[in-house]
Amino acid sequence: MLLLVLCCNAGQISTEFAMEIMSLKPSFARKLNHQGLSPIHLAVEKGNQEMALRLIETDNDLVRVRGKNGVTPLHYICEVGTDNGLLDTFLKTCPDSIRDVTTANCTALHIATKNNKLDVLQDLTRTLRKKHYCWEVVNRKDKNGNTALHIAARNYQPEMVKVLLNCRANKHATDRHGLTALDVAQNRNSRESITVLRGCFIPRVSNFNQKLEKQIDKYVTKASLLIFHDMDNISGDDRSALLVILGLLLTVTYQASLSPPGGVWQGDSSSNSIVTTRIHERKLPGSIGTSVMGQHFKYYLRFLLHASTNQYLPQLQPF
Template identity: 65%
Template sequence: MDESLRQAARTGKVNELYTVIQRNGNVLRHFDEVEFIETPLHIAAEEGCIEFAMEMMNLKPSFARKLNHQGLSPLHIAVRKGHKEMALRFLEIDKHLVRVRGKKGKTPLHYLCKVGNQLGLLDPFLEASPDCLQDVTIENRTALHIAIQNNRLDVLQLLIPTLKRKDYYWEVVNRKDKDGNTALHIAAIHNQPKMLKLLLNCKADKHATNQVGLTALGIAQQHNYRENIAILKGCFIPVVSNFKRKLEEQVVKYVTKASLLIFQNMDNISADDRNALLVILGLLLTATYQATLSPPGGVWQGENTSKSKGSYDEMVLGKSVMGQMDFLLFYILTYLVFLVTLFLTLALLKTFPHGFRTALQVLLAFLAVSFDESISDIAPTNLTYVILNIFSGILFLLMVSMCIVCRVSKISVSIVGCWILPSILYLCLGRSEIGMGVGQGLLLFLILYDEFCKGTILIVCYCLFVSVCVFFGTSIDFKYLVALMGCWQFLSLGRLCIMQCTQFCNTRL
């Protein structure tokens, strides 16, 4: 490197940079020709010369991704030297610099996880490129591994909430390093009970084994870390815990296989194709929903609503004038089109930002509920009503399946469950409203067992909605609402008590 250029970079004098350029217009060209080299941008990053670094980024953006002889990019150096403002300015120009892999595959995020978040750079890094949490070193270690290994609880407390908002959180939190250790193993090795709790709340697999066949619990028992043992046991009967794990693995395995067959390569569709498909699917959703608002032939109205001449049956009011078979032929096909369209739309939303995607999923869940209710309301006979309830059950099961493979949120599934399950359970449980409430509470608990606050808010809102409907004349027994709320609270509080008792007993042991 030209000594004048080096001096200009060290002192941060932009005028001297241009003096060098005036003497030799190609002074910066040879840096691009060498694979690993220390550029003026590296020197400016080390010295904290922001103005010079920004000018260099303006002239040669490629320098920001160059690695020096130590395998470090300018952003690596800025993080290591603690130049916060410099690092932030780099991100303003190119947010993907967070994912530049340096020596041993470490990104700037990995360096930050090692040194800690004293400078407050972690939030900007995660905001700039949330997917950087997927990056691993050559030892297959994630940012979680590195933060735990260096006892950076403050870093882990920021990483976990960001990770939980991602569809791939389970894969990241359970990724194994070269020794087969997950982040949970590392936390157990370093005796970090608070970190263990954070990881377990993020669905860390406590049954995962490393290359020597040890689980995180096995490691804790080897070192006799009593608090860690209490946290990791989590069940009075190991057989129950193992059965639950194997059942979950099998369900996830087969649902994931089915999902791959249906949605394979869907996430790789270009933005233009995705937008075009969403427009087409939107039109299909509109057309199928319109069929419930304006059924062929209309609905029975006025005084002459009965099919029996000279008589009047108020139950026929608002029902479709179509015959039973005609109604089923038309609306079964309509329901199938709606189902396929709805789930293709939900699948295409996966690449959208988390918050925006969740909002759209909730709206689509309410649309599905409205569609189902509309068809049920105009069903002309009990048989058609029962058959349509079968499709309602299929809708709910498909929502659950998509939730398992992280394509829809739990809250969306719960919304569909709240409004669709009652009629199905009412028919299946011999028209018992108490049984309907208990069954609905049980199914919702199975979905939202680990999200007590969200589940309680949803059920309270649903109960208020039903109460308003009752006020305006809907024939629903309040025993149903009491059974629903009681079942949810009983199961949730029971789970909490079991967890507390388990932890207490394990600690005493």
């Protein structure tokens, strides 16, 4: 408890004394007071930057100490905000702390967004974009099914919406009520957020397409988590095998885009071209060099399923 008291003070003597206690009894740095706060929580709360820095120099993982409700010092600093560079130091010292969540399943991004800390959110996303688990963290849902993007849209924070979208936030993610961030912004009549989100949405042609895109997003997310989970700890052989597999998948995808089902419309730009004449006379949807079956969405879907499963499908016919 003495270490907790010292962390509330800002004097040089107190800092040195606290470090002496830490060297004798390191476990004291993880003790919580009756409010559920550790010494480093208190140092952040009181603005005692020197104490906080000395503590994490002794033990980097103190940034991840869980206090009341699972709030870590990183979460705490995202709530109270900072202008002394302490957040940057936390992220550099223990970058993986950005993955930690509270008991309400809130990430540091949720907390910064809820408390309207734009500068904090920018620092977090700057670090997060460099990590292979970026997609996982930025699209993490809290206990109510809200991503940070939902919260930004609900709280009239268009600048935060932009920051999150630039950090690969999934604009199609839904909360527990089935609402996307755009739906939330429209319900709140947040015009600026609506403008930003609409600028990122691809026009939908049918409800079927909407449901399909959500399902694809769901499986892509699961696949990315499965493939890239704990990437730093896999063996060299496994890493090489994974790179080979990904290379093959990219090659197949590229080849399929060059040779779509049914080929591409042939012909030249001359008025004597039979194919060109037929296209104009019959008002066909294609033009020279574009996919013949490009307008038949269901046909193309079956082609993708066939390519991905490598299983027999009934003969492909346009619908």
